[in-house]
Amino acid sequence: MTQNAETAVVPVSNGKRLLNELLESSRSLPYRDSDLGSIQLGINELRKRAHELRKNTIEIKSEENYTKAHYLLAGKVSIDEVASNIKSLENNNVLEPRSKINTQQADLDSYLRTKKDENILSAIEQSLSATARDFDNFVNQNISLDWKQRRDEIRESFGIVLNKQASHTDSKSQNGNGNKSISWGKSFKLSEDNTSKLNVNANYSTRRKFERYAKVVNELNNSRQFTKTLENADSEFDLANEFIQIYQNGSDSKSRQLYESWQIIANVNKGNFKSTNEKSFKNQVVARSRTFLELQFFEYADAIYKKKVTEKGLPTIINKIKSFIDSQKLNANGNLLVVNGTPIWALIFYLLRAGCQEEALNLVLEHQSVFKKVEQSFVPYFKAYVSSQDKRLPQPLVTKIQNEFNHHIKNSIDGDPYRYAVYKILGRCQLSRRNISNIALTIEDWLWMHLMLIREDSQVDYDPIHEKYTLSDFQEIILSYGNNKFSSNYLQVLLLSGLYDEAGKYALETDEMDGVHLNIGLAAYGLLQKSTQETVNKTKGARFSKLLGSYVESFKFSDPRIAVEYLILICLFPDQIETCHEALRELVLETREFAILLGKINAAGVRVPGKIEQRKSLINLENDFLNKITEQAAITADKEGRIYDGLLLYQLSEEYEIVISIVNRLLGEFLSNTELEQSLVDGNSETNPILIAENFLSLYQDISVKNKEICKSLLKIAEIRQYYLEKDWDTTLKKIEELEILPINPNSDLGTTRLKAEELTFLNENVLKNVPNLLIITMTCVAQKNEQINSGPFNGGIKDDKLKELRLVAKNCVIFAGMVQYKMPRETFSLLIGLEALL
Incomplete structure (x- = not known):
């Protein structure tokens, strides 16, 4: 211490x-x-x-x-x-x-x-x-790559359009518009700041609605394809009626609005009116809309008549309109001219409102005596109007009725307001003031009244400027009033006034899925293409393409087949064919559903068309485009390491040399990476490389001899592996010798072994990577045969000779491996030495 x-x-x-x-x-x-x-x-x-x-x-x-x-x-x-x-x-x-x-x-x-x-x-x-x-400094100094530029170059090589001011990469689309074509996918937007937020798989109700719509669109394309094949216009698909069936049982206001809107579309398209003349088209819109409103009013009056069980008299049109007038209690108005208990001018007006012009004329003729006392010239006016094919009075009568209106009717304080309305309709009087006072008009009545005053024919050019009233003038009034004026009827108002583009936009704002299909219906009937809004003609097709692209974005991965059905509708606009092709190309590259979209090769080597090819007649699809899009998809799949997709796509594009190269690579890697004790054939011909190679060689003979021989050599190696698994050592060694890759002949000298090692330089890499396994198999077979001989019934001389031959084979293999050991895994070389030591 x-x-x-x-x-x-x-x-x-x-x-x-x-x-x-x-x-x-x-x-x-x-x-x-x-x-x-x-x-x-x-x-x-x-x-x-x-x-x-x-x-x-x-x-x-x-x-x-x-x-x-x-x-x-x-x-x-x-x-x-x-x-x-x-x-x-x-x-x-x-x-x-x-x-x-x-x-x-x-x-x-x-x-x-x-x-x-x-x-x-x-x-x-x-x-x-x-x-x-x-x-990092070394990389920066020695490797200078513009990755963004490289990415764009690769995309352009695949045919994917970039958002540039330059023209479309495809020279076919280069034209005066420059950037006319647009890229589909994320760039397909309803507007620059708004993309679709729709999720068709959000819930059961939305999914069911989506599937019902998709079924109608599929049937539409089936009909279009059938019609185009037979060139028979009479077999046109009744698209509007299909949507009417969807909405007719709806009880909410939105369903009723869509139900009436599709009825309007169906009515406008009656008779398959295909005129390309703008003036004729406008007249068609006005006439069909007016007819729809008249029929709608008559059905309403008929429903009122049927509810009044105490109503007397026959169910004639006159009695039904009288029943409606009674329900409106118009008799209380002291300014109305009443004849036999009925306001005669109101009855004439509502008969015209119901489209019953002949009945109105009969009524007027029955009461000529009354009208001669009050309005002596009215009967000739009315008779001429009803008899006229275009419902327009001759010019002398127009001048006369307008003078009479200006002097006696328009300023009459105590006059019958319905007389005022009837005169305005017959003579298109005082068009600068189109409203009718003292009459309670519904929105439908107001629309009908304006449609009665519109004229698009050539005679309108002779009218004074203040007396002209065209459909374009009426549309301006509608747009100036906007949604607030018409409330829940705004969509119907837009359709009835020919504002189809505005109707499509408004429907999208209300509900995207419903709006998309309303736009599809309008485009299918040619109403968007021939819309009377001339200012947006240049952008209609592009807007429609973006609309469909945005909608498809919500389900293209879950339902690629349905996505194709919608995208081919882009070709409803003839100027959007290139855009349609671009959209389909990107759909293939993004979803990678190659078998579904582009097709597949069956077991017999026959090409089975994909969804796009099945619809090729609807999108002006040419074979070179299909081959091009298939080849682009194949390149993409190959770059991304999706070998089986690449195989399919190169087969579809008939690039058989590339296919056999991929098969050889796939088979070589499969054989070299599979354990020697593992079975190579699992029975799945779609994914097993051995079965794929055998099937390909049996189906296609028009390939190079070199690639064919490489494939056959790899299949021989697979056969050797199978004999090895079965422990058939003699057959295994015999098959290896037939390959002529290894020096396993006991009579081979050092020169022969060196020559074999040098020949590996010229051996295909897919075969070369299997040489280590072949050496191990050879040495294992030699070791097993050595054990069999030592334990077998052989006499001394024969036994010694056989063992000597086996040792020579093993020696040659080890020397061979030593000469090429820089290409051999260390484990393989060590294993060979160990097996040789056992001999």
Whole structure:
């Protein structure tokens, strides 16, 4: 104990200076009861130091419990006296307390070890960082690639249109419009700031609605394709009626609005009106809309008549209109001219409103005496109007009725308001003021009244400017009023006034799915293409294409077949054929549903058309386009490592040399990466490389001899593997010798072995990567045959000869492997040496 104390105080001479410096430095170190605040240590180091501190504390306490046995060891030295002297020195601060010295030494050792570890780790980190920086600098200095430009070049090589001001990459689409064609997908937007947020798979109700719509669109395309094939226009699909069936049972206001809207569309398209003349088309819109409103009103009047069970008289048209007038309580108006209890002018007006002009004329003729007393010339006016084919009075009568209207009717304070309305309709009087006061008109009545006053024929050119009223004028009024004026009937108003583009936009704002199909219906009937809004003619097709692209975006991955059905509708606009092709191309590349969209090859080698090819007559699809899109998809699949997709696509594009190259690569990798004890044929002809290769060789003969021989060699290796699995060692060695790759003939000399090794340089890489497995199989077969001979019934001479031949084969294989070991895995070479040692 004394010796240890003295050693702590008085260091040896050759380390005196160093220990004094360490002792002096240790004074600034924390004691073991400090908070260790000045040393930043990790949690592991703190745990280790805490353990050492606890250990030191235990040792110090144990030192205080020494026994009297020290007298036997120290002889005549009084340990108590020495201890007392040391204690005195410590109390006088001559010596540091032993407990502190021991603790400081432990803390110092631990600190130095920690610093050493930290320095080593820091040096390693600095070295790694410097290496990384050097590598980055090397790459920046030696590899200069514009990745964005490279990406664009690759996309352009695939035929994908980029959003540039330059023209379409396909030279066929280059024209005066420059960037006429647009890219489908994310760039297909309803507007620049709005994309579709629709999710057709959001819930059961939405999905069911989506499927019902998709079924109608599919039937529409079936009909279009059938019609185009037979060139028979009479078989046109009744699209409007299909949608009417969907909405007719709806009870909510939106369903009723769509139901009436499709009725309007169906009515406008009656008779398959195909005129391309703008004026004729406008007249058609006005006439059909007017007819629709008249029929709608008559059905309403008929429903009122049927509800009045106490109604007397026959159910004639006159009686039904009278019943309607009675329900409106018009008799209370003292200004009405009443004949036999019926307001005669109101009856004429509502007969015209119901489209019953002949009945109105009969009524007028029955009451000629009444009209001659009041309006002597009215009967000739009305008779001429009803008899006219275009419902227009001859010019002399027009002048006469307008003079009479201006002098006697328009300023009449107590006149019958219905007389005012009838005169305005017959003579198109005072068109500068088209409203009718003192008559409560519904929105439908108001529309009908304006449609009665519109004229688009050539005679309108002779009318005074203030007396002209065309469909375009009426449309301006509708748009100026807007949605607030017509409330929930705005969609019907837009359709009835020929504002088909505006109707399509408004329907989209109300409900995207419903709006998309309303636009499809309008385009299918040619109403969008022939819309009377001339200012948007140039952008109609582009807007329709974006609309369909945005809608398809919501389900193209889940339902690629349905996506095709919608995208081919882009060709309803003749100027959008290139856009349609572009959209289909991107659909194929993005969804990668190649078998569904482009087709497949069946077991007999016959091409099965995909969805796009099935609809080729609807999109002006040419074979070169199909081959082009297939080849582009094949290149994409090959770049992304999707081998089976690439195989299919290259077959579809009839690139058989590329197909056999892919088959060889696939088969070579399969054979080299499969364990030798594993079966190679699983029976799946679509994914098993061996079956794929066999099937391809049997179907296609028009391929190069070189690729065909490579494929046959790989199939022979597969056959060798099968014999090896069956433990048919003799047949396995025989088949390997027939390959003429390995020098397994026992008579082969060193020169022959070297020549075989040199020939590997010219061996196809797909076959070459299987050489290690062939060597292992050969050596395993040799080892197995060696064991069979040693344990078999062979006499001495024959046995020795056979064993010698096997050793020569093994020797040749090892020498061969040694000559080409730079191409061999280390494990393979080690295994060959081990197998040779067993012989």
